[in-house]
Amino acid sequence: THTGEKEKICPYCGQKFASNGTLRVHIRSHTGERPYQCPYCDKAFSKNDGLKMHIRTHTREKPYKCNECNKAFSQKRGLDEHMRTHTGEKPFQCDVCDLSFSLKKMLSRHKLTHNPNRPMAECQLCHKKFTRNDYLKVHMENVHGETES
Numbered sequence: 001t002h003t004g005e006k007e008k009i010c011p012y013c014g015q016k017f018a019s020n021g022t023l024r025v026h027i028r029s030h031t032g033e034r035p036y037q038c039p040y041c042d043k044a045f046s047k048n049d050g051l052k053m054h055i056r057t058h059t060r061e062k063p064y065k066c067n068e069c070n071k072a073f074s075q076k077r078g079l080d081e082h083m084r085t086h087t088g089e090k091p092f093q094c095d096v097c098d099l100s101f102s103l104k105k106m107l108s109r110h111k112l113t114h115n116p117n118r119p120m121a122e123c124q125l126c127h128k129k130f131t132r133n134d135y136l137k138v139h140m141e142n143v144h145g146e147t148e149s
Helices: 020-031 048-059 076-087 104-114 133-144
Strands: none
8 A cells, every 4th residue: 555545454354455445345255245236136246247247147248259250258258268269278287197178167077087986877788887977878879779768
């Protein structure tokens, strides 16, 4: 802070803030206050930005457009993740086998394959084992011609 400015301190955790506004928003993380109400449903938010992003789920507005293929997204994060399909960037690397992934959730899913105690899905017809139920389902359709009813 500049000389003479008082630091604003959170009464709940002692964290310091430069302005009353940022302190007020932070305090909501302790109190659970959500003053920004969605006009379309019951959801409420602690920050106005959260409400703005949520409203797009109702209005279907997609202001973030890919300049490569014109695909549109309601949130910037969606566009950022999509851009990796064009750049080939895979910033999430497995620390066990060095495979890389474009999405963090794909790395998390992959890491399960390194867990020796992971549950296995087993084909009841040929006893082949799979790391995921959806892989078993594809196997059942392709190998045994069975589809889920």
